[in-house]
Each structure stands twice: as structure tokens, then as C-alpha cells.
Amino acid sequence: xxxxxxxxxxxxxxxxxxxxxxxxxxxxxxxxxxxxxxxxxxxxxxxxxxxxxxxxxxxxxxxxxxxxxxxxxxxxxxxxxxxxxxxxxxxxxxxxxxxxxxxxxxxxxxxxxxxxxxxxxxxxxxxxxxxxxxxxxxxxxxxxxxxxxxxxxxxxxxxxxxxxxxxxxxxxx
Ligand SMILES: [Fe+2]
Ligand SMILES: [Fe+2]
Numbered sequence: 001x002x003x004x005x006x007x008x009x010x011x012x013x014x015x016x017x018x019x020x021x022x023x024x025x026x027x028x029x030x031x032x033x034x035x036x037x038x039x040x041x042x043x044x045x046x047x048x049x050x051x052x053x054x055x056x057x058x059x060x061x062x063x064x065x066x067x068x069x070x071x072x073x074x075x076x077x078x079x080x081x082x083x084x085x086x087x088x089x090x091x092x093x094x095x096x097x098x099x100x101x102x103x104x105x106x107x108x109x110x111x112x113x114x115x116x117x118x119x120x121x122x123x124x125x126x127x128x129x130x131x132x133x134x135x136x137x138x139x140x141x142x143x144x145x146x147x148x149x150x151x152x153x154x155x156x157x158x159x160x161x162x163x164x165x166x167x168x169x170x171x172x173x
Contacts, residue, residue, distance in 0.1 A: 029130065033073075036120075036127065047116065048064040052107040062160075118157055121160065125150060
């Protein structure tokens with residue numbers, strides 16, 4: 001167990017002593033977000049390299065661009081954990097969960113990759129909406145940060161939904 005600093009008390013908001021349980025809960029939610037971003041980076045690196053085929057190129061280019069954004073999200077979650085007097089966890093605490101973004105059997109199976117990205121973005125969207133709701137009237141700074149991240153994830157998902165639609169229109173997905 002890592003020893004955490006304690007904030008200088010304020011009368012209101014997330015740093016007030018009365019909200020210390022909620023602060024712990026929020027740090028846990030932010031830590032989950034942090035790990036989701038880290039795992040997404042791992043999955044996107046693999047899925048930006050593995051695919052074969054002409055049609056995979058466009059998809060792979062976008063996955064590659066997203067990697068940088070997801071790293072930025074992980075850094076933002078980490079910063080906010082620190083600001084809330086938490087500790088950014090070490091790698092030994094990592095647990096994987098993205099079964100849907102494992103490499104497909106055929107590296108030309110780009111539909112598998114597109115669906116995996118959509119699933120990862122959906123899970124992020126759901127978790128970040130929970131954080132935003134939790135922060136309502138409690139921590140508007142975290143809320144503001146996560147709203148920005150949520151917008152990125154919604155944008156990512158929208159793009160890959162468009163890719164999937166094209167394959168569906170051709171009866172390939
Ligand atoms: Fe992200
Ligand atoms: Fe994303």
C-alpha cells in the first residue's frame with residue numbers, strides 16, 4: 001500500500017475533509033481510466049502494425065494517430081490523480097481486459113480490428129460518463145478534464161463506426 005499525502009483542508013469541494021471518502025473513490029475511478037488508456041495504447045500499437053492489405057492502410061493510419069492522443073489521456077489521468085493527492089500506480093498493478101483487441105487469426109481481417117476499436121472506445125465512453133456524473137457538484141475540475149477526454153473518445157468511435165459501415169454496406173461485416 002502506497003502512503004498518500006493529505007491535502008491542506010479546504011471548506012468546500014473535493015479537497016475538503018468531509019469529502020475524503022469521495023476523493024478516494026474518485027482516485028480509484030481515475031486510476032481505472034489511466035489503466036484503460038495504457039492498455040488501449042498497447043492494443044493500438046499492435047493493431048497499427050499487424051494488419052495486412054491495401055484496405056487496411058487507412059484504418060491503420062488512424063489507429064496510429066490515436067496512439068498519441070491515448071498517451072495524452074493517460075498523462076492527464078495521472079496528473080489529476082496526483083493533484084488529488086493520490087499516487088499513479090506502478091506497472092505491477094496492471095491487469096489486462098481488452099480481449100476484443102487481440103490480434104485476429106488472419107492479419108487481413110481488418111473488420112475484427114475496427115470492431116475491437118469500437119468496443120474499446122465504447123468502454124471508455126461508458127466509464128468516463130460515470131466519472132463525469134460522479135463529479136457533478138463535487139469536482140468540476142476533474143469533470144471538465146474528463147469531458148474533454150470523452151469528446152476525443154466519441155470522435156474516435158464515430159470515425160471507426162464509419163469504417164465499419166462501409167464494410168457492412170458491402171456485406172463484409
Ligand atoms: Fe483515450
Ligand atoms: Fe480513444
